[in-house]
Amino acid sequence: MYLIFDTQEEVSRYTAQLVYERLQNKPDITLGLATGSTMERIYAELVTLLQQKPMDLAQITTFNLDEYVGLGRSHPQSYYYYMFHHLFNYVDIPAENIHLPNGKAPDLEAECKRYNELCRQQPTDLQLLGVGTNGHIAFNEPGTSFESITHVVALTKQTRIDNSRFFSDPSEMPHEALTMGFQEIMNAKEITLVVTGKHKAEIVEAFHYSTVTETLPVSVLKKHPHYTVIFDREAASLLPVEATSPTPCIA
Numbered sequence: 001m002y003l004i005f006d007t008q009e010e011v012s013r014y015t016a017q018l019v020y021e022r023l024q025n026k027p028d029i030t031l032g033l034a035t036g037s038t039m040e041r042i043y044a045e046l047v048t049l050l051q052q053k054p055m056d057l058a059q060i061t062t063f064n065l066d067e068y069v070g071l072g073r074s075h076p077q078s079y080y081y082y083m084f085h086h087l088f089n090y091v092d093i094p095a096e097n098i099h100l101p102n103g104k105a106p107d108l109e110a111e112c113k114r115y116n117e118l119c120r121q122q123p124t125d126l127q128l129l130g131v132g133t134n135g136h137i138a139f140n141e142p143g144t145s146f147e148s149i150t151h152v153v154a155l156t157k158q159t160r161i162d163n164s165r166f167f168s169d170p171s172e173m174p175h176e177a178l179t180m181g182f183q184e185i186m187n188a189k190e191i192t193l194v195v196t197g198k199h200k201a202e203i204v205e206a207f208h209y210s211t212v213t214e215t216l217p218v219s220v221l222k223k224h225p226h227y228t229v230i231f232d233r234e235a236a237s238l239l240p241v242e243a244t245s246p247t248p249c250i251a
């Protein structure tokens with residue numbers, strides 16, 4: 001299902017509200033969380049909602065999708081740092097319930113195995129996803145097998161160019177990451193993909209018309225029984241008219 005909103009702000013508000021409602025309905029929910037600029041405003045809205053209408057988050061578990069190899073928890077561009085900076089510092093989720101792959105683990109293969117086992121033990125109820133301009137989800141780059149589980153990935157040139165914007169010194173941009181594979185992602189009961197901005201319009205168009213193929217990682221979602229894509233008008237600008245209406249109301 002597609003949901004289209006006029007602005008990124010509306011997308012963020014709607015998505016945060018959706019997460020909030022899922023939390024209300026299932027206090028022991030397992031959330032799959034993503035990073036990137038798209039998610040920043042969603043987390044900001046979610047923090048606001050949780051401050052306005054507090055709820056008990058003691059039973060929530062979270063799993064993040066990925067982490068850069070070589071960046072420690074205190075590195076401002078690590079996804080660990082990102083998650084605390086944008087969400088975990090402001091909400092009361094017990095630290096032991098928060099999970100991210102460790103990009104500084106001495107044995108990366110063992111770390112992937114550990115993370116996969118954790119994910120398997122506790123499948124995700126709601127997975128939030130973004131998409132890279134090359135169609136990657138988490139850091140599953142084009143060509144990754146749909147059978148993949150958590151693994152070490154060599155980031156593509158496109159991803160390194162896109163994501164180096166976050167680094168004050170672009171040469172610090174890592175070459176590798178740990179990422180959940182398609183298996184863990186697709187195991188989620190519900191998946192919400194959020195896509196905003198004109199720079200994503202072409203990948204959205206590719207997704208819309210594509211068959212399910214490993215050359216376009218995000219196309220895997222079409223195999224999922226319960227996925228929603230939430231766009232703003234700019235990201236949806238190359239979609240055919242019949243795919244982009246009607247626009248839903250915000251609750």
Ligand code: GLP
Nearest residue numbers: 034036037038130131132138139
């Ligand atoms: C990174 C993350 C992805 C995310 C993507 C899009 O590459 N690994 O999980 O979907 O960024 O990020 P943005 O929202 O900044 O476009």
